[in-house]
Amino acid sequence: xxxxxxxxxxxxxxxxxxxxxxxxxxxxxxxxxxxxxxxxxxxxxxxxxxxxxxxxxxxxxxxxxxxxxxxxxxxxxxxxxxxxxxxxxxxxxxxxxxxxxxxxxxxxxxxxxxxxxxxxxxxxxxxxxxxxxxxxxxxxxxxxxxxxxxxxxxxxxxxxxxxxxxxxxxxxxxxxxxxxxxxxxxxxxxxxxxxxxxxxxxxxxxxxxxxxxxxxxxxxxxxxxxxxxxxxxxxxxxxxxxxxxxxxxxxxxxxxxxxxxxxxxxxxx
Numbered sequence: 001x002x003x004x005x006x007x008x009x010x011x012x013x014x015x016x017x018x019x020x021x022x023x024x025x026x027x028x029x030x031x032x033x034x035x036x037x038x039x040x041x042x043x044x045x046x047x048x049x050x051x052x053x054x055x056x057x058x059x060x061x062x063x064x065x066x067x068x069x070x071x072x073x074x075x076x077x078x079x080x081x082x083x084x085x086x087x088x089x090x091x092x093x094x095x096x097x098x099x100x101x102x103x104x105x106x107x108x109x110x111x112x113x114x115x116x117x118x119x120x121x122x123x124x125x126x127x128x129x130x131x132x133x134x135x136x137x138x139x140x141x142x143x144x145x146x147x148x149x150x151x152x153x154x155x156x157x158x159x160x161x162x163x164x165x166x167x168x169x170x171x172x173x174x175x176x177x178x179x180x181x182x183x184x185x186x187x188x189x190x191x192x193x194x195x196x197x198x199x200x201x202x203x204x205x206x207x208x209x210x211x212x213x214x215x216x217x218x219x220x221x222x223x224x225x226x227x228x229x230x231x232x233x234x235x236x237x238x239x240x241x242x243x244x245x246x247x248x249x250x251x252x253x254x255x256x257x258x259x260x261x262x263x264x265x266x267x268x269x
Contacts (some may be wrong), residue, residue, distance in 0.1 A: 001111045001145060005035040019109055032106035036099050042087035047084040048070040049074070052101060059106040073101040077131060093124025111142045112136065117151050129155050153254040163262045177252050180260040183210065183225050185250040186233070189218040191243035201232065202240055218246065220261065 002008035006026040017029045038209045052070045074080040077097040131251050132155050153173050160170040163222045175208050198218045204212045208227045213220040
């Protein structure tokens with residue numbers, strides 16, 4: 001991320017941002033990139049609006065345009081109600097949003113966010129996730145580094161896994177999860193608990209089913225590896241007078257996929 005932000009010279013290889021090389025066009029890249037580190041300082045004697053105006057001036061945004069840009073950023077990150085508060089009095093979540101507002105001042109095309117959800121309480125994490133989605137809808141390219149994998153799956157449409165300096169995977173979240181799943185697993189929940197055994201009896205011998213496992217309120221059905229279409233299975237149950245409360249695929253989370261692809265070694269996404 002520091003290489004892409006032109007803060008670190010690569011020892012070898014090449015990297016491009018919007019068709020600009022980090023070797024030959026660092027100034028052009030800096031105009032296109034907004035970088036927010038995990039932790040950053042705020043000036044104790046500045047209010048929120050003064051803090052943003054200071055950095056807007058550093059970006060050479062002048063006069064009424066500067067005021068309008070600061071007001072726009074405060075509105076985007078929902079901090080207008082704190083505009084006159086001192087920056088060092090903000091909560092962790094509010095400080096993160098202030099940092100994001102600062103990062104957006106020069107209207108970058110690419111955002112590099114290092115652990116933007118780290119240390120936030122549940123409400124602040126939800127607010128930050130919604131804000132990242134909003135920025136994505138505005139056409140921004142957002143690169144997020146994080147160890148909170150469930151949060152990544154909820155925000156990102158693509159994920160890259162780096163293990164010991166090597167890029168192991170770079171694909172859509174659903175594709176990464178699919179890579180480590182050998183069998184589709186169904187969770188079947190009958191409306192009547194007494195029908196649990198009947199579900200097992202009907203499905204266990206089916207030519208698409210490899211195994212059935214009874215749980216507290218549902219049956220876990222493992223399909224054979226080559227099965228993609230299982231639309232006939234719920235029909236089979238319904239035709240045998242079994243009412244269904246739920247019939248869905250068991251979700252494999254990104255954390256499990258990460259552990260499988262890196263074989264449990266410590267790394268980042």
